[in-house]
Structures are given as structure tokens and as C-alpha cells.
Amino acid sequence: MSEIADKVKKIVVEHLGVEESKVTPEASFIDDLGADSLDTVELVMAFEEAFNVEIPEDAAEKIATVKDAIDYIEKQKAA
Amino acid sequence: MFRLDGKIALVTGASGGIGRAIAATLHAQGATVVLSGTREAVLQEQVAELGGERAFYVTANLSEPAEADALVGKAEEVAGAPLDILVNNAGLTRDTLALRMKDQDWDQVLNVDLSSPFRLCRAVLKGMLRRRAGRIVNIASVVGTTGNAGQANYAAAKAGMVGMSKSLAQEAGSRGVTVNVVAPGFIVTPMTDVLPDAQKEKLTSAIPLGRLGKPEDVASAVLYLCSEEAGWVTGSTLHVNGGMAMV
Numbered sequence: 001m002s003e004i005a006d007k008v009k010k011i012v013v014e015h016l017g018v019e020e021s022k023v024t025p026e027a028s029f030i031d032d033l034g035a036d037s038l039d040t041v042e043l044v045m046a047f048e049e050a051f052n053v054e055i056p057e058d059a060a061e062k063i064a065t066v067k068d069a070i071d072y073i074e075k076q077k078a079a
Numbered sequence: 080m081f082r083l084d085g086k087i088a089l090v091t092g093a094s095g096g097i098g099r100a101i102a103a104t105l106h107a108q109g110a111t112v113v114l115s116g117t118r119e120a121v122l123q124e125q126v127a128e129l130g131g132e133r134a135f136y137v138t139a140n141l142s143e144p145a146e147a148d149a150l151v152g153k154a155e156e157v158a159g160a161p162l163d164i165l166v167n168n169a170g171l172t173r174d175t176l177a178l179r180m181k182d183q184d185w186d187q188v189l190n191v192d193l194s195s196p197f198r199l200c201r202a203v204l205k206g207m208l209r210r211r212a213g214r215i216v217n218i219a220s221v222v223g224t225t226g227n228a229g230q231a232n233y234a235a236a237k238a239g240m241v242g243m244s245k246s247l248a249q250e251a252g253s254r255g256v257t258v259n260v261v262a263p264g265f266i267v268t269p270m271t272d273v274l275p276d277a278q279k280e281k282l283t284s285a286i287p288l289g290r291l292g293k294p295e296d297v298a299s300a301v302l303y304l305c306s307e308e309a310g311w312v313t314g315s316t317l318h319v320n321g322g323m324a325m326v
Contacts (some may be wrong), residue, residue: 038250038254042208042209046204
């Protein structure tokens with residue numbers, strides 16, 4: 001797992017208070033990890049802060065799973 | 080009832096008549112208060128009046144967006160703890176009939192009375208949502224509901240504040256954070272002291288309770304909405320106007 005993936009996972013565990021084992025790449029924040037819409041906004045803001053990237057509203061809307069978040073941040077960091 | 084021991088509160092516009100009473104009331108109920116305003120000497124004096132304990136001040140010019148954005152952080156720094164309570168009380172008026180109202184009069188009032196409270200709410204909500212607790216009380220005005228000739232800008236800002244507060248109340252409700260409004264009527268402050276007696280009498284005759292309001296009347300309403308006891312009240316507007324407008 002990449003460093004970015006590790007960090008994303010850690011933020012999700014911390015923020016949503018879920019077991020680390022549940023935070024699989026395919027896990028959906030809302031359907032599998034019990035997040036509500038406010039949690040997803042707070043998660044996106046936490047990612048922005050942790051990785052020093054900007055995640056615009058239309059991109060944030062498409063981030064539904066742990067993998068979505070990792071992929072988006074990796075792409076931003078590679079650019 | 081209505082104790083605020085251990086709570087940290089930021090009151091903006093604290094050097095004005097109403098802000099001063101709000102800060103003193105929250106402080107008397109046990110809160111640590113951070114006073115913000117533009118006049119440093121007045122704020123210093125008020126901190127001293129509060130006995131210097133559990134009282135701090137931060138100067139801020141809320142017509143500057145950057146200063147509004149930074150105020151919550153600064154207040155938490157001087158208090159040494161995150162804010163539990165935000166009271167958006169700062170505001171100004173630039174009264175004139177619409178025909179003579181300059182863009183600048185409009186923009187300045189909307190900026191200080193509506194945009195800057197929003198900036199403060201946004202900044203404080205971040206932590207409150209995470210901590211699953213918090214109280215925001217926005218001070219509007221009866222004219223936001225009734226309108227008032229000569230105050231199109233002020234009435235628009237205060238009505239806007241009500242809509243904003245209701246929206247924020249819906250966004251923050253699931254985290255136990257409440258957002259409410261206190262809408263004062265005609266309150267006696269240094270600003271209104273200068274009115275001629277005849278005009279004050281005319282105003283009073285329109286008030287069923289037969290007197291003008293005191294800053295403490297407003298402060299008591301704010302205290303209620305800041306308290307644990309008001310935990311099931313959000314998105315509401317508490318009118319404190321002696322019955323002048325029953326809405």
C-alpha cells in the first residue's frame with residue numbers, strides 16, 4: 001500500500017471511528033462505514049488539509065469509496 | 080439553571096451597549112468570555128470590569144474579511160481552549176432612504192452585518208461539529224422581519240441572517256450544535272440615548288410593555304439560547320421587543 005493510501009485510511013479510521021479492518025479500498029463511506037453527508041464533507045476537508053490539495057465540489061461529489069479518495073489524491077500529487 | 084461554567088464564549092461587537100451586556104451576563108453565569116471589537120481601550124476596560132478573570136479581548140475589524148476569518152482562531156488562542164459559544168453581535172447601520180442609498184452604504188452593511196457573521200460561523204462550526212457540541216446565537220433585529228423605512232440595507236442583512244441561521248441549524252443539527260437568532264426591538268444604548276424625548280415617547284407608545292428595551296433584556300435571551308437547557312431549540316428566532324411586533 002502506498003504512503004497516501006495509508007494516510008487516507010488513518011484519517012478515515014480517526015474521523016469515522018471505525019475498525020481499521022473495515023476500511024478496505026472498496027468500502028463506501030456512506031453505505032459501509034456509516035458516514036452521513038456531513039461526515040463526507042469533513043473527510044474531504046481533512047484530506048485537503050493532510051495532503052495540501054484542493055478538492056473542488058464536483059470532484060468531492062464523486063469520491064464515494066476509500067479507493068476513490070486514494071486515486072484522486074494520488075492523481076493530484078502526481079500532476 | 081442556565082449555568083455556563085467551563086464554557087468558552089466569543090462575543091463580537093462587545094464594546095457596544097448590547098454586546099457589553101451579553102458578555103457580562105455570560106461571564107456572570109460562569110463562562111470564560113472573549114470580547115471582540117474595534118476599540119481596544121474600551122475592551123481593556125471591560126475586561127478589567129469583569130474582574131480580569133475568565134475574560135479576554137481580541138481587537139478585530141470585521142469589515143475586513145481576513146480579520147473575520149482569523150478571529151475564531153485568535154479567540155481560541157487567547158482563551159487557550161476551543162470555543163463552545165459564538166455570539167455574532169457586531170453590526171453597523173448606514174441609514175438613508177433607498178433613493179439616496181449609495182452602493183457603498185449597501186455593501187458595507189451587508190458585509191459587516193451578514194457576510195462577516197457567516198465567516199465566523201463557518202470558522203467556528205468546523206471545530207464544533209467535530210466536538211459534537213456548540214451554540215451559535217446571531218443577533219438580528221425586529222426590522223429584519225418588519226422592514227423599516229431608511230434601513231433597506233440593515234433590514235436585508237438581518238433578514239438574511241435569519242435565513243442563514245436556519246440553514247446552518249439544519250446542517251449542524253445532527254452534531255448537537257444549535258444555531259439560533261435573537262431579534263431585539265428598540266433597545267436603549269448610547270447610540271439611541273441622543274434621540275429627542277418626544278421621539279422616545281412616540282416609540283414607547285408603540286410598545287405594549289410600555290418601555291424601551293434594556294441591553295440586559297437581550298442578554299437574558301442570549302443566555303437562554305447558549306445554555307444546556309436550550310438543547311432542543313434550533314433554527315428559531317427569539318423576538319425581544321416588548322411586544323412591538325408579535326411575530
